[in-house]
Amino acid sequence: MPIERAAALAPVVDTPRLRLRAFDQQDLDAYAAMCADEEVMRYIGTGQVVGPEVAWRHMALFLGSWVLLGYGMWALEERASGRLVGRVGYLHPPEWPACELGWLLARDAWGRGYAFEAATAARDHGRRHLGLNDLISLIRPANRRSIVLAERLGATLDGQLDFMGGATLQYRHPPGMV
Secondary structure: OOHHHHHHHOOOEEOOOEEEEOOOHHHHHHHHHHHOOHHHHOOOOOOOOOOHHHHHHHHHHHHHHHHHHOOOEEEEEEOOOOOEEEEEEEEOOOOOOOOEEEEEEOHHHOOOOHHHHHHHHHHHHHHHHHOOOOEEEEEOOOOHHHHHHHHHOOOEEEEEEEEOOEEEEEEEEOOOOO
């Protein structure tokens, strides 16, 4: 998809180091590499790596969410290099318990504060411009890094459910003004 058409679906949100933007066909190789990394995918979905064909379907789902719901998942680009380093934003397909604020980063982008920077920007944009105040994050109990991030974002544990074949913690982000 030409970047102009993709940008019309999802607003571009810039942070000091990152750009949240619509996924583009040119992101497939980098995104597929993330989805093929066992450590990156360890706590995502069923915990299994996926191939490029499923990574492409993820990207189509993310773009389709913007069309159908008016919100969705952004591609996360490092502004200095232009490199795709992950995804951040909203998931709310019919089977989800509520609108989820989610994130995934390439392993070489871990430990730089990118997840907090991107999730904060996504949450704040959603509150200001998209009317998204009732947000959850679904996190596997062993995913300590995401639990710490959710709590740093102000979310609190709101229960546990069996989701996508495994125990999942539901963190609720308090509604707030930004």
